[in-house]
Amino acid sequence: MKEPKSLFLPENSLGIVTDFYQLTMAAGYFEHGMHDIATFEFYIRHLPENRSYIITAGLEQVLHYLTHVRFSPEALRFIRQQPSFRRVSDDFFEYLKNFTFSGDVFAIPEGTIIFAEEPIIRVTAPVIEAQIIETYILSTINFQSSIATKASRVVYASRGHEVIDFGTRRAHGPQAGVLAARACFIGGCKSTSNVFAAYELGIPTVGTIAHSWVMVFENEVESFRKYHEIFPDATVLLIDTYDTLVGAKHAAAIGEQLKGVRIDSGNLVELSKEVKKILTSQRMNHVKIIASGDLNEERIDDLLRNEAPIDSFGVGTEMVTSKDAPALGGIYKLVEQEHGGRPIPKMKFSKGKLTYPYKKQVYRVIDKNNFVEDIIGLENEMRGTVPLLIQVVKEGKICYTLPSLEEIQSTALDNIAKLPEPYKRLKNAENYPVKKSAVLEAKKREAEHLLSRINIS
Numbered sequence: 001m002k003e004p005k006s007l008f009l010p011e012n013s014l015g016i017v018t019d020f021y022q023l024t025m026a027a028g029y030f031e032h033g034m035h036d037i038a039t040f041e042f043y044i045r046h047l048p049e050n051r052s053y054i055i056t057a058g059l060e061q062v063l064h065y066l067t068h069v070r071f072s073p074e075a076l077r078f079i080r081q082q083p084s085f086r087r088v089s090d091d092f093f094e095y096l097k098n099f100t101f102s103g104d105v106f107a108i109p110e111g112t113i114i115f116a117e118e119p120i121i122r123v124t125a126p127v128i129e130a131q132i133i134e135t136y137i138l139s140t141i142n143f144q145s146s147i148a149t150k151a152s153r154v155v156y157a158s159r160g161h162e163v164i165d166f167g168t169r170r171a172h173g174p175q176a177g178v179l180a181a182r183a184c185f186i187g188g189c190k191s192t193s194n195v196f197a198a199y200e201l202g203i204p205t206v207g208t209i210a211h212s213w214v215m216v217f218e219n220e221v222e223s224f225r226k227y228h229e230i231f232p233d234a235t236v237l238l239i240d241t242y243d244t245l246v247g248a249k250h251a252a253a254i255g256e257q258l259k260g261v262r263i264d265s266g267n268l269v270e271l272s273k274e275v276k277k278i279l280t281s282q283r284m285n286h287v288k289i290i291a292s293g294d295l296n297e298e299r300i301d302d303l304l305r306n307e308a309p310i311d312s313f314g315v316g317t318e319m320v321t322s323k324d325a326p327a328l329g330g331i332y333k334l335v336e337q338e339h340g341g342r343p344i345p346k347m348k349f350s351k352g353k354l355t356y357p358y359k360k361q362v363y364r365v366i367d368k369n370n371f372v373e374d375i376i377g378l379e380n381e382m383r384g385t386v387p388l389l390i391q392v393v394k395e396g397k398i399c400y401t402l403p404s405l406e407e408i409q410s411t412a413l414d415n416i417a418k419l420p421e422p423y424k425r426l427k428n429a430e431n432y433p434v435k436k437s438a439v440l441e442a443k444k445r446e447a448e449h450l451l452s453r454i455n456i457s
Contacts, residue, residue, distance in 0.1 A: 013072035048325035052429035058144035105393035111411030151187025157297035167320030180320035236260035260288035345447035377437030
């Protein structure tokens, strides 16, 4: 009988977690003796609708990958068996057998707000190495940055009220649920329902009860009492299994040890107001009202505009899938290649997809603790501004002190605070000014002229 597979990442062979064409190109480079140093940059071409910024997330997982990427003997046998590789020499597979990443990486730290076209990661390495790692970088940064950004919008809409990640069961698989919990925390969530994320990452856990707990017992009162017997110091009860207001009265009967009640359905504005009255009448104003059930930033904003007395929001599907903008269009493009000891510019001319050549830096102008504008320029070009890209890997080794998850969250919250209000509205936000430096524009025109002559001739 065939054994089932979990399909979690193969820690001893991360090199195979890639697109097939990365390996065919790598073989092509190898067979043609192409070992030039190349520089690739990862950036987001366009922001999704209703996104005025992106919060970077996922760098720690990328750094783990870069320092652990290998090909196991089993993976190499599989690749060698593919029809496309039948004419590829044994030397290439010997190369992959000993493959490690040896390049340099500059990156914008996690939690930093960035905008369209700004390089988030810059990789300089032998071209084969830089090519093979593309897929993992794209998938990791695209996903986590998308969820962290969505979470930050939800947290912004909550106006200081607690936001809890309830989304694991609706994530695109168990591993996505863990990474989403991490990204949600970076975006400002206080806690998660994901136990493994709490265990592995130190995120505070939150859990109440499901409707099934209430339904298993003969009646709601008994279900509440039995739960409180086991968890007297952490009793949070789900009160909308049958009748929300009756459920609130049953919950209040627990007494002053009751910590909270959760409403998961119905008109949350009216129900929360009525539940608050019930709790107040019993002198239980300390009891938190938690709302959940298909919440997003717009619904939360509407609830608070209507003065719903809700203390915490449990947000699931909409946040961990970034439902309104589920894909982040990050791209990874060749911008420079060293040959014969000199840098050669590389760029695409495709209509609507033109790229800028050479290694770049993102410079942020800050005035009186507010972000003013960003300038994309050449490396080491500008003074008096804050360069965002910092070196995180040197010759294949991490040269960067990894921040804690709490520090990354603090960075994100600080960045949000420094972004002026017109740029972070939930809808119709203004476009934050991002400019190309005059020097970069000039270099682009020179490269365009040079490369168009070479490719047309």
